[in-house]
Amino acid sequence: MPSPSHEPDYSPDHPHDHSHASSTLSPMELRVRALETLLTRKGYIDTAALDRIIETYETQVGPHNGAKVVAKAWSEPEFRAWLLKDATSAIASLGFTGRQGEHMVAVENTPSQHNMVVCTLCSCYPWPILGLPPVWYKSAAYRSRAVIEPRKVLADFGLRLPEATALRVWDSTAEVRYLVLPLQPEGTQGWSEDQLATLVTRDAMIGTGLALAPPSPAQVSA
Amino acid sequence: MNGIHDMGGMQGFGRVQIEPDEALFHTPWESRAMAITVAMGASGQWNIDLSRSARESLPPPVYLSSSYYEIWIRGLEKLMLERGMVSHAELQTGSMQQAPIAIAHVLRKETVDAALKTGSPTHRPAASTAQFKVGDSVRARNLNPQGHTRLPRYVRGHLGTVQAVHGAHVFADQHASKPMPPFDDTAQWLYTVVFEGTELWGPGSDALLQVSVDAWESYLEAAAP
Numbered sequence: 001m002p003s004p005s006h007e008p009d010y011s012p013d014h015p016h017d018h019s020h021a022s023s024t025l026s027p028m029e030l031r032v033r034a035l036e037t038l039l040t041r042k043g044y045i046d047t048a049a050l051d052r053i054i055e056t057y058e059t060q061v062g063p064h065n066g067a068k069v070v071a072k073a074w075s076e077p078e079f080r081a082w083l084l085k086d087a088t089s090a091i092a093s094l095g096f097t098g099r100q101g102e103h104m105v106a107v108e109n110t111p112s113q114h115n116m117v118v119c120t121l122c123s124c125y126p127w128p129i130l131g132l133p134p135v136w137y138k139s140a141a142y143r144s145r146a147v148i149e150p151r152k153v154l155a156d157f158g159l160r161l162p163e164a165t166a167l168r169v170w171d172s173t174a175e176v177r178y179l180v181l182p183l184q185p186e187g188t189q190g191w192s193e194d195q196l197a198t199l200v201t202r203d204a205m206i207g208t209g210l211a212l213a214p215p216s217p218a219q220v221s222a
Numbered sequence: 223m224n225g226i227h228d229m230g231g232m233q234g235f236g237r238v239q240i241e242p243d244e245a246l247f248h249t250p251w252e253s254r255a256m257a258i259t260v261a262m263g264a265s266g267q268w269n270i271d272l273s274r275s276a277r278e279s280l281p282p283p284v285y286l287s288s289s290y291y292e293i294w295i296r297g298l299e300k301l302m303l304e305r306g307m308v309s310h311a312e313l314q315t316g317s318m319q320q321a322p323i324a325i326a327h328v329l330r331k332e333t334v335d336a337a338l339k340t341g342s343p344t345h346r347p348a349a350s351t352a353q354f355k356v357g358d359s360v361r362a363r364n365l366n367p368q369g370h371t372r373l374p375r376y377v378r379g380h381l382g383t384v385q386a387v388h389g390a391h392v393f394a395d396q397h398a399s400k401p402m403p404p405f406d407d408t409a410q411w412l413y414t415v416v417f418e419g420t421e422l423w424g425p426g427s428d429a430l431l432q433v434s435v436d437a438w439e440s441y442l443e444a445a446a447p
Contacts, residue, residue, distance in 0.1 A: 028292055032251040034316030035295065036258055038308060042322035044265060048331035050257035056338060057256075058246060099260075099341035103388070105414075120230030120374050122274055123290065132256070134244050138290045141239065144232035147376060147433045148423055156238040166430040171230065173372045174412055174436035175344040176388060 057132050065096045066129035066179060067200035070211075071193040073106075074184040084108060087179060091129060101128035101177050107170065108181040109207075114165050115180045116154070116207030118146035119172040126177035130202055137206065147171060157208045180207040187214050223368055224375060226285045227278035231376040231423070255291040259298050264337055266326030268301050269405050271398035275370035276300045304401065326403065346409035348390035353411065353439055358384045359447035360415055362437065370398035373441045377433075380421050381445055385434060386414035393438050411439040 025033075039045045069091055073080040083090040087104035091097070104126060107115040119125065120143045125133040136142050145153050150169050154161060161167065170178045182204040188196060191214075203209030229235075247253040263273060277297035278285070285293060302308045305323070312319050329337060354360055362377040372394045390409035400406050419431025 053257040141235040144229040
């Protein structure tokens with residue numbers, strides 16, 4: 001658990017320091033520690049607030065939120081229509097709002113068109129429904145290539161689209177954030193929303209993957 | 223600015239390196255760096271566009287050789303140094319050598335949840351009617367401003383089609399033009415503009431590719447289809 005104290009706690013048994021002895025701290029570890037200490041002493045930050053921010057993204061906000069949105073859209077045609085028309089409101093109705101998701105747009109995959117999201121200029125990403133972005137999303141390789149050779153980028157993820165499938169890339173250059181609504185896997189009609197949500201991966205909602213196929217009947221009966 | 227951050231269409235960065243079961247943070251300092259940056263963003267001493275501007279104007283070799291959260295920290299240090307909130311010596315030692323300046327807001331634990339849940343919406347009432355509508359042909363202007371911009375190089379000069387009108391949003395370039403509050407939060411109409419892949423990347427490129435950007439009105443001019 002994060003420390004509730006208002007002074008940074010860098011004792012060796014503190015969770016922020018679980019793997020490093022002080023003699024082996026990296027330059028960035030030292031730099032950030034010095035910064036946190038300084039800003040706390042100056043009264044610019046509240047260490048307890050930092051702990052709360054970290055806790056929020058470690059335990060509450062993540063791709064499981066987006067998976068609920070997608071599962072509901074697959075299950076309820078009315079919600080799906082609302083999501084595609086006004087994603088900000090539809091997503092907010094499930095309690096997912098705020099920082100880096102203030103203005104949402106959902107884009108649906110179809111059998112003939114696949115959608116994929118990038119931020120070529122930085123790392124814009126829908127935090128309330130997907131959490132913090134993975135390293136690859138922020139990497140030069142992804143940001144540079146997603147708009148010029150997205151099919152090859154998808155191949156890096158092991159996703160090979162049929163050649164006849166059109167590819168639509170959304171570069172998040174303003175404050176609109178995008179959610180890809182993946183195709184519902186075959187054989188999952190009638191599943192509950194909770195069951196469906198287990199098939200919705202983070203990458204499927206970015207467009208670098210597809211929703212998972214349901215387990216085969218043999219696995220289900222096992 | 224035509225900075226190193228504007229990466230769309232660049233070549234030579236290699237495969238996308240995908241880390242299986244990637245951890246949310248790779249080292250303890252990354253989580254602290256993220257939280258410090260978010261908390262300081264609430265100080266009111268700058269805005270998100272100034273923050274982006276600080277990161278993207280790092281020297282290109284520094285930007286390319288820094289990890290993501292390292293870029294955040296370097297950008298944050300720069301913002302605070304520019305405003306006299308900290309000194310170089312203080313950053314090096316972590317010990318306070320000069321009095322803090324008055325800041326508009328300190329994010330407290332009790333207000334974190336509300337702040338994250340609210341965010342900073344950029345939608346504003348429109349002061350004018352929209353110049354473009356869905357289906358209009360537009361050309362991204364050939365703009366090369368010294369300051370912050372969200373018009374990526376790879377679409378400049380290219381012909382596209384308006385696919386969505388998002389209402390008026392705080393114009394990022396102008397929002398980053400004044401270093402200190404009160405910031406200029408003038409809004410402009412914001413559009414999703416879609417480009418054919420072949421328009422952007424030339425003959426022989428992927429004929430079934432379309433790429434869109436979200437573009438403020440002043441990035442665009444009317445064009446014959």
